Amino acid sequence: MASLALHHTRTVFPRLALPWQTAAASGVLLPAALAPTPLSWLNNGLQSLLELFPPFLLAVPKKKVSHSRKSMRSADKGLKDKQNIVNCPGCGMPKLSHHLCAECYSSMTRQWKKETQADAARVVEMLLYRAKAIRGTVNQQPTMSLVSRSRFIRPFAMRAASTTTPRGLPAILAKHPEDVVITFAKRTPIGRAKKGQWKDTPVDELLHGLFKATLAETKLDPSKIDDICVGTCHPPSPLYVSRAAALAAGIPHDVPISTVNRLCSSGLMAIRNIAHAIQAGETSIGLALGVENMSLNPRPTPEITEAVDKHAEAHDCIQPMGWTSEMVAQTYKVSRKTQDCYAQISHSRASDAQARGVFADEILPVEIRGKVASNDDPIRAGVTVESLAGLKPVFPQWGEGSTTAGNASGVGDGAAICILTTRARAEKEGMEILGKWVGSAVVGVEPKYMGISPIAAVPKVLAQYGLSKEDIDVFEINEAFASQFAYCVEQLQIPIEKINPNGGAIAIGHPLGMTGVRQVVTGLAQLRRTGAKVLLTSMCVGSGMGAAGIFVNEAGRVASKL
Known part of the structure; x- marks a missing residue:
């Protein structure tokens, strides 16, 4: 034998x-x-x-x-031919x-x-x-x-x-050939919903323009792309329009595409999906995008059956987001004045950053229908606490009616993209490495208090990688509503100077599927300007969830526009 x-x-x-x-x-x-x-x-x-x-x-x-x-x-029992024994x-x-x-x-x-x-x-x-x-x-x-x-x-x-899993700051800063790295991170300008520059531009056109601009900017051979994942929430038939946009932009038909919907964290989930595919050895170069057009695709009214609706938390899942804002403000005693103060910080930071040209580092000018867009149009200058205090509540029928158009994120339109690969592949192809994907975490909370989920997601992702709040240089925490944002900041006890240094969704806008990628693009650009190292992004998610991700800057320091 x-x-x-x-x-x-x-x-x-x-x-x-x-x-x-x-x-x-x-x-x-x-x-x-x-x-x-x-x-x-x-x-x-x-x-x-x-x-x-x-x-x-x-x-x-x-x-x-x-x-x-x-x-x-x-085997030798009952043999007729004993000659077979050896x-x-x-x-x-x-x-x-x-x-x-x-x-x-x-x-x-x-x-x-x-x-x-x-x-x-x-x-x-x-x-x-x-x-x-x-x-x-x-x-x-x-x-x-x-x-x-x-x-x-x-x-x-x-x-x-x-x-x-790497644990501790030295571990996540260490460089290995198999690291998942980001070689390109850009976004379109954000348009104000119903009134802005993308109000008549469907999702497929936004994606088509971003795909073409990205390929032109990076000189990336589209045949080298292994997979694409698009985070988006509201457009009908999102997979079909995403696939069509990629093909029309010159990406070969043998490059597959998928979509992911975890509401406000959809963009971050797209990055996560591509990163996990690379870590598993299934993908070498992948594109992660987030896109939304809330002008043409506003929030659809969710419907559940009567049998499911009888469950209290199930019923809360389909309530309007404004209702959840008022529930947080009322339950956790977040006053209207506190909300307006946090909102004013966001407005002033964003308008100041725009005036100094800070966002030019992260915006990729996109040509659609012969027009090139290169600036965000939701940002307002000269917003004060007093001017915010004069606005009427948007949801007076719920709670104390403290949420207004000035202290809540604006609905908007836009798209963002990241190119991910391994460090070894990036070095082989001569691609510039901007940052490294470390990892992410997702959590669940009571649906009516969905806005406070970052207070669970942030500690979870920090513990997952053996980090402390002091190890993080920049936090990009989504400002869905000032009520939930103020409560999260105070509960997490993070210095406000570290959070959204160039303003957040209250000032810039919150195109749902785009936000997860937009925060990474904005955060990495800020790290490059300051020479800092570690970024943590987080956001609440409708229906009672939260997400967070950690990234490392590897691009060094660029000319400051502070």
Whole structure:
């Protein structure tokens, strides 16, 4: 059987000299050479096979035989032709010539188990050593990835080691060939819904213009793109229009595309999906986009059946977002004045940044219907707390009626894009590395208080990567409503100077599917201007969820426009 196993695998492993070949070379008589001799399963020739394959892959000859131990032990019972009994070349015990030897099969299985257990121990020891080198201490309760059973083929174990979660600031700043990096991050200007520059521009036209501008700017060969993911919420048939826009922009038909909808975090989920595909080895270069046109596709009225609607939290899932803002303000005592103060900060920062040309670093001028757009149009200058205080409530029928058009995010239109790949591929292709994807987290909260979800998402993603709030240089937290934003800032106890330094959605606008990517584009641009390192983005999500992501700047510092 040993000779048979080696014969069947000789195209992979070096062939061993069989007894008759040795005899022919040395002049020994052929009958003597063919006499069965005991052969140890642990000799050097078989050791390489035992390391890579389980015994059932080695011990199967060409003809079909029974593999059960019971059948092997009783194989010589009731035989009519005793001439088929031979001595096993492995242990010398009698066996049928066309059957496996039960004794050798058992010995081989025991040896294979011993080898795999030792291999698993070496993998765990290696991973714990790496973790200790990074953190200085060994986690006394390692994650399942450290203690899971070793797979048959060793390269899989090595891949698992390369995808273990980095923990601590030095770990996320370290550079490795398999890192997921961002080589391009831009957005279109944002248009004010119903009145702005994109009010008559459907989603497919927005995407088409952004695809074309991106390919022209980056000189990226579209045939090298492996996958595209688009985050969007409200357009009808989003997959069809996204696919059509990509094809019309010159992206080959063999490049697949998908859409993802997790409401306000859809753009971040698109980045996450592409990053995970790259980490899994399924994709090498991918595009992640976020897009929304709320002028043409306002929030559809969700409908649920009467049976589902009877559940209180299920009923809350479909309530208007303005209702959730008032619930947060009323429940957590966020006054109208507090909301207006936070809103004024956002308006003043955004108008100041626009006046200094700060947003030019992140906006990619897009030509649609012969017109080139390069500036955000929702931003207003000269907004004061007093002017905000004079605005009427938008939702007076709920709570205390503290939400206004001035302290809530404006609905808007726009799109944003990131190109992701591995560090090794980026360096090979000569692509500029802007930043690194570290990871993300998602959470769920009560639907009526969906706006406060960043207070759960931010600590979760920080704990996930062994970071503290002090390790983060810039926070981009979505300003869906001043009520929820103010409460999150105060509960997280983050200095307001670190949050949305160039204003947020209250001033710039909140095209739902775009926001997740837009925050990454804006945050990375701010890190480049200041020479800072770590960005954390977060947003609340309709129906009671939240999301957060961490990114690292690798572009160095550019000319400041502070």
